[in-house]
Amino acid sequence: DQQVKQNSPSLSVQEGRISILNCDYTNSMFDYFLWYKKYPAEGPTFLISISSIKDKNEDGRFTVFLNKSAKHLSLHIVPSQPGDSAVYFCAASATGAQKLVFGQGTRLTINP
Amino acid sequence: GAGVSQSPSNKVTEKGKDVELRCDPISGHTALYWYRQSLGQGLEFLIYFQGNSAPDKSGLPSDRFSAERTGGSVSTLTIQRTQQEDSAVYLCASSLGRRSEAFFGQGTRLTVV
Numbered sequence: 001d002q003q004v005k006q007n008s009p010s011l012s013v014q015e016g017r018i019s020i021l022n023c024d025y026t027n028s029m030f031d032y033f034l035w036y037k038k039y040p041a042e043g044p045t046f047l048i049s050i051s052s053i054k055d056k057n058e059d060g061r062f063t064v065f066l067n068k069s070a071k072h073l074s075l076h077i078v079p080s081q082p083g084d085s086a087v088y089f090c091a092a093s094a095t096g097a098q099k100l101v102f103g104q105g106t107r108l109t110i111n112p
Numbered sequence: 113g114a115g116v117s118q119s120p121s122n123k124v125t126e127k128g129k130d131v132e133l134r135c136d137p138i139s140g141h142t143a144l145y146w147y148r149q150s151l152g153q154g155l156e157f158l159i160y161f162q163g164n165s166a167p168d169k170s171g172l173p174s175d176r177f178s179a180e181r182t183g184g185s186v187s188t189l190t191i192q193r194t195q196q197e198d199s200a201v202y203l204c205a206s207s208l209g210r211r212s213e214a215f216f217g218q219g220t221r222l223t224v225v
Contacts, residue, residue: 006154032211043116043203043216044155051211089155093211098162099171100145100214104154 003027004092006103014111019077021106023090026071030092034100035064035075038087047088048075080110114138116217118204124223125194133189133220137206144181145207145214146189148200155203161187162209194224 005024013019021035031052036044050057050064050073057064063076077084087107091100117136125131137144146158157171161181172178176194181187191198201221205214 034213036216041218043205043218046213046215049213091155097168098143099157099160099168101157102147102155 002104003030004090004101004103006088006090006106008106009104010107010109012109012111013080015082016079019075019080019084019108019110021075021077021088021090021108023073023075023103024071025073025092027092027094027101028071029094029097030101031095032093033064033066033073034091035062036089036091036102037084038089038105044089077108082110082112084108085110116204116206116215118202118217118220120220121218122221122223124225127196127224128193130190130192131194131222133191133202133204133222135187135189135204135206135217137185137187137204138215139185141206141208141215142184143207143209143212143214144187145205146179146187147203147205149203149219150200158189158202191222194222196224198222199224 034049035047038044048062066073087105089102089105091102119134142163144161147155159179160168176192179189201219203219205216207214
């Protein structure tokens, strides 16, 4: 039962362009969402989060959009840089529950 | 330390042996998570500790897996009678609690041969 899904295992974007990473969820009780970035041989690092009371949160080049009716969130990176090449995970947690549920990840490659 | 520390960083063990993986969370973080990532897979939740509350063990894949958190700080994940399918990177994370981002350690790569 995959409650958080990242349907694109990989994405390739040209440097300077916008990268859009997508995530869908099925549990309507999820009310807090996060994006993590992972380099090889390292643990995931937190990027940005959003609460369900918002539909957008921005931090520098990173913006997360939440569409509750569609149970969909996306991460926009603009402009994309070579150092953004990594695996990106979305995660969610539900009211009353504590654990973070992660998607399968999307490998982003930024081409020069 | 400044971050979450896990040890060992790599562990190779023979099938059937027991292993213990250690996690030192960030000081002051009341929440502690264990996840694992098998080759080509996402992050699979194993267990969650929050303060003095009963842990959420709903992700432990079998009764061969157990975890403790002593004194609300250090945690040990124990896998008994290891199997080849237990081979994965085991990740520990800590946070200030719900609605706070979790900070991950670098993980322990477990290989069962």
